[in-house]
Amino acid sequence: MDDMLTTSAQTVLADICTPQFVRGVELTQDRRAGRELWRQLEALGLLDALVPQNQGGADLPLAQAAGVLFAFGQHALPLPAAHTMIARHLLAAAHVSAPRGPIALAIADATQRAAFVPYGQVADAVVVETSTGTWLVALKSACVEKHGDGLDATVRFDTRTAQPLPARGIAELGAIVTAATMAGAMQRVLDISTAYVNGHAPASRTCSTFLALERQLSVMAGHVAATRVAAEQGCAAHRSGEQRIASAIAKARASRAAPLVANGAHGLMSKMCNAEKVDLQLFTRRLHAQRLQYGSESFWDEVVVGTHTRDQRCVVDNDVVGIFDALDEVATLRL
Numbered sequence: 001m002d003d004m005l006t007t008s009a010q011t012v013l014a015d016i017c018t019p020q021f022v023r024g025v026e027l028t029q030d031r032r033a034g035r036e037l038w039r040q041l042e043a044l045g046l047l048d049a050l051v052p053q054n055q056g057g058a059d060l061p062l063a064q065a066a067g068v069l070f071a072f073g074q075h076a077l078p079l080p081a082a083h084t085m086i087a088r089h090l091l092a093a094a095h096v097s098a099p100r101g102p103i104a105l106a107i108a109d110a111t112q113r114a115a116f117v118p119y120g121q122v123a124d125a126v127v128v129e130t131s132t133g134t135w136l137v138a139l140k141s142a143c144v145e146k147h148g149d150g151l152d153a154t155v156r157f158d159t160r161t162a163q164p165l166p167a168r169g170i171a172e173l174g175a176i177v178t179a180a181t182m183a184g185a186m187q188r189v190l191d192i193s194t195a196y197v198n199g200h201a202p203a204s205r206t207c208s209t210f211l212a213l214e215r216q217l218s219v220m221a222g223h224v225a226a227t228r229v230a231a232e233q234g235c236a237a238h239r240s241g242e243q244r245i246a247s248a249i250a251k252a253r254a255s256r257a258a259p260l261v262a263n264g265a266h267g268l269m270s271k272m273c274n275a276e277k278v279d280l281q282l283f284t285r286r287l288h289a290q291r292l293q294y295g296s297e298s299f300w301d302e303v304v305v306g307t308h309t310r311d312q313r314c315v316v317d318n319d320v321v322g323i324f325d326a327l328d329e330v331a332t333l334r335l
Contacts, residue, residue: 005060006067008044013075016040019279025078026151029121031139034079038102041081050089057092062176062238066231069177073184076282078151080104080119082177087127087136090167096136099125103136105174106155107294113156118178118293120144120153128157129170135162150289172244174294175251180231182254182290185283186224186261192280193217193265213268220264223257226328230254245307249323252300258287 016037025033041047049065051057069082080102087103101124106115108130115128121144126137135157143156197213227250234250237243262284269280291297304323 001064001067003067005046005049005058005065006071009041009046009068009071010074012037012040012044013071013077017075017077019076019282022076022078022282023278025122029146029151031122031124033122035101037077038079038081042100047081047084048088050085051092055092057088061236063232063236066180066235069180069231069235070184070187070228073181073186074188076185076188076286077181078119078122080123082181083119083123083127083174086173086177087125090127090134090165091136094165094167096163096165099136099138101125103127105170105177105294107171107174113158115155115157116147117153117155118174118290119151120155121146121151126155126157127165127167127170128155129168130159132159134165134167134170135159136165137162148289150285152289169244171294172247173238175300176231176234176238176243176247178290178293179227179234179247179250179254182258182287183224183228183231185287185290186220186227186254186257189261189265189280189283189287190217190220190224192276192283193220193268196269196276216264216268220261222328223261227254227257245304248300248303248307251295252297252304255291255295255297255300258291262287 021034021037045058046068048057049060049068050062051059053059065085068085072082083105084103086105088098091098102119102122104117104119104123104126106117106120106126106128108115108128112130112132115126117123117126117128120126120139123139125139126142128135128137137155137157137159138161139155141161142158145154145156147154194217197210197217230250230253234246237246240246265280265284269276
């Protein structure tokens with residue numbers, strides 16, 4: 001990973017993207033919300049990190065930008081910056097001028113004229129894949145309807161007014177960047193949980209209650225580490241022949257871990273004060289929502305099993321468990 005790029009992202013996010021800022025954007029639900037932070041991310045070159053140098057970017061592989069994606073998740077960034085990095089890369093490859101505002105990624109529903117769009121309420125455009133192709137849709141020309149309590153939206157669009165793009169695989173691209181941001185969010189949840197447990201530890205740290213809390217933290221840490229390993233491997237496989245399977249493994253691992261980490265944190269901190277709970281929920285609510293975005297664990301499990309079956313490496317459905325066990329072993333070595 002590019003440490004300088006990650007450090008730049010962490011610095012500006014720590015300064016501006018506070019829990020108060022995130023809640024403000026979520027409450028405003030305005031397309032212009034958070035644009036000062038957006039301008040700073042733009043100025044740092046983060047949003048064009050994957051764009052070729054001859055088109056104004058840094059031409060980094062996604063693996064080198066993985067730390068930035070983790071940082072977005074660690075700070076609950078309420079803007080589709082990770083999506084925009086991928087979208088600008090796709091638009092540059094198609095020699096299409098990219099909008100400078102936030103761009104989301106989406107998959108059309110069965111009607112092929114509407115899509116669920118993560119961050120749709122704060123995006124200027126969406127790259128949406130339909131059965132007939134992929135399109136850049138300006139949201140000012142589409143019907144945007146609030147979806148749920150967050151910043152997501154249902155967008156109804158007309159491809160006759162959209163820009164066609166020679167791109168496919170939006171689901172797996174959305175899956176890998178979402179898995180990476182989920183890994184960052186899980187790390188933040190673990191950090192909050194660890195600080196809380198240590199701050200409320202009994203005088204004797206050998207008592208059964210504290211040891212039980214430590215065991216729970218250890219379980220959470222294992223899920224966080226394994227999710228990060230899977231996300232790193234997914235990013236490393238971007239634009240390779242292994243992209244789909246690596247994305248499937250990463251998103252399946254992240255979606256499987258999300259409720260375990262989120263619910264584990266709330267269970268550990270049942271006596272947390274209201275202010276702390278509100279901050280924690282910025283991350284746990286998003287983890288529950290992102291678990292389903294671009295496919296849940298069951299969807300991607302089928303992709304993993306199907307791919308390995310075709311390669312004659314797996315022949316039974318539950319062999320996918322072995323893949324995640326191997327990931328967990330690698331992750332455990334990093335703890």
